[in-house]
Amino acid sequence: MxxxxxxxxxxxxxxxxxxxxxxxxxxxxxxxxxxxxxxxxxxxxxxxxxxxxVYRPSEGRIELDGRDITGWAPHRIARAGIFRTFQTIRLFYGQTVLVNVLAGLHLQTRQHWWQGLLGTPFQRREEVELRAKVRELLARLELDTVADEDVASLPYGLQRRVELARALIAKPRLLILDxxxxxxxxxxxxxxxxxxxxxxxxxxxxxxxxxxxxxxxxxxxxxxxxxxxxxxxxxxxxxxxxxxxxxxxxxxxxxxxxxxxxxxxxxxxxxxxxxxx
Ligand SMILES: Nc1ncnc2c1ncn2[C@@H]1O[C@H](COP(=O)(O)OP(=O)(O)OP(=O)(O)O)[C@@H](O)[C@H]1O
Ligand SMILES: [Mg+2]
Incomplete structure (x- = not known):
């Protein structure tokens, strides 16, 4: 157990x-x-x-790796390694596949918001690294040919796969699919x-x-x-x-x-x- x-x-x-x-x-x-x-x-x-x-249980206990995570906020649980997709598609329409999947990485980036404004070399280097990482995952999921297309233009099945990619890019320990x-x-x-x-x-x-x-x-x-x-x-x-x-x-x-x-x-x-x- x-x-x-x-x-x-x-x-x-x-x-x-x-x-x-x-x-x-x-x-x-x-x-x-x-x-x-x-x-x-x-x-x-x-x-x-x-x-x-999303909800705090009114009773019981939830553990991740033996650690009590009951009542933790969603972002903290995500950071601990649990990522999900939703029952109804939640994508950023009007944005490319690449950008949508990049969004799944924001928890992992080391940069601070002000580095984004200044466009520091560190920030630019990190951005390049992240995009390479996303493209690699897209290739594995056979989404590389649509990487630069607006998610709204994709057939439903591919939109679903983009959601999966967005959850996977964060390297979850547990993937939750609704x-x-x-x-x-x-x-x-x-x-x-x-x-x-x-x-x-x-x-x-x-x-x-x-x-x-x-x-x-x-x-x-x-x-x-x-x-x-x-x-x-x-x-x-x-x-x-x-x-x-x-x-x-x-x-x-x-x-x-x-x-x-x-x-x-x-x-x-x-x-x-x-x-x-
Ligand atoms: N925020 C809420 N406030 C009040 N009742 C809720 C809330 N969320 C869910 N419920 C109720 O809790 C019960 C379980 O709903 P839930 O959405 O978890 O079912 P489900 O198993 O996911 O169903 P489905 O297969 O239709 O997606 C339902 O009776 C629903 O109406
Ligand atoms: Mg449901």
């Missing part, structure tokens, strides 16, 4: 009368891809907002799978919310399923795929006891990606 990179212990938050997340415990080890799944409104994004410091495959076509989501696995192979841990079971079942080592803010199952993709409570949470409970139409087999979106690999 001590080898956990991220650990949540009994984490919860209430919004008025609603327990959006309650008693949530799980961990992510270094180099592991963990999926967080659950029906709409289950509390997945809220859990991410708790981990990244529905990265939403809106992607099959080819784009297959490319996303490869990217996630490549990220993991660099030793970066990934925590992923995703409804696309082709992504979830094929890239995760471990899955945590929540419903109404609480964990209902945890385990390997194979375990989760066949878990009765998970299937029920996705199907919804059938009110009509006599309805013989209720499928015995799992829902299609859980069955997707059944081949594993």
């Amino acid at each position: 001590s080898d956990a990179l991220l650990r949540l212990d009994g984490v919860g938050i209430r919004f008025g009368g609603l327990q959006a997340v309650g008693d949530l415990s799980f961990s992510v080890r270094q180099g592991q891809v963990v999926g967080l799944i659950g029906p709409n409104g289950a509390g997945k994004t809220t859990a991410f907002n708790l981990i990244t410091g 529905e990265p495959a939403a809106g992607l076509n099959d080819q784009e989501s297959a490319a996303l799978n490869r990217t996630i696995l490549a990220v993991r192979d660099q030793g970066i841990s990934v925590l992923l919310v995703e409804h696309d079971m082709n992504v979830v079942m094929n890239v995760t080592d471990n899955i945590v399923c929540i419903n109404f803010g609480r964990k209902i199952a945890e385990g390997t993709p194979e375990h989760i795929r066949n878990h009765p409570q998970v299937i029920e949470a996705y199907l919804g409970k059938d009110d009509d006891e006599d309805d013989v139409q209720a499928p015995v087999s799992r829902p299609a979106h859980l069955a997707a990606g059944g081949g594993g690999a």
Whole structure:
């Protein structure tokens, strides 16, 4: 247990009368891809907002590398190595891909704001270094050909990849992705799978919310399923795929006891990606 990179212990938050997340415990080890799944409104994004410091938990403890980060401000958590993408795209439209990805580096720059105004040699040298670093990452993500284009002109799948690049450029220890495959076509989501696995192979841990079971079942080592803010199952993709409570949470409970139409087999979106690999 001590080898956990991220650990949540009994984490919860209430919004008025609603327990959006309650008693949530799980961990992510270094180099592991963990999926967080659950029906709409289950509390997945809220859990991410708790981990990244957008919300302060009303109970429980969050640790990064054994260090208590509960209640830390978002910028401090980012500095500690947790970076994220958002459920809806947040890019600077009207700016190039390069500039958007550079923005992900601002936490790392050593320069002070006044050096930017003066345009000191130090600042210029650092700028050149940073741009080279960004171009290298863009090449790895096959974004180099669009580096100087306005992000607004790119197809949706590439915009998503630019967001990923912006999070990766900061060399996170933990990458948190909120529905990265939403809106992607099959080819784009297959490319996303490869990217996630490549990220993991660099030793970066990934925590992923995703409804696309082709992504979830094929890239995760471990899955945590929540419903109404609480964990209902945890385990390997194979375990989760066949878990009765998970299937029920996705199907919804059938009110009509006599309805013989209720499928015995799992829902299609859980069955997707059944081949594993
Ligand atoms: N800031 C907030 N204030 C009040 N209620 C909130 C707030 N944020 C989320 N909620 C509520 O908490 C619950 C969990 O929402 P959340 O967005 O975390 O779900 P989700 O699992 O990400 O759903 P989806 O799959 O639709 O993205 C919902 O009932 C939502 O309405
Ligand atoms: Mg969400």
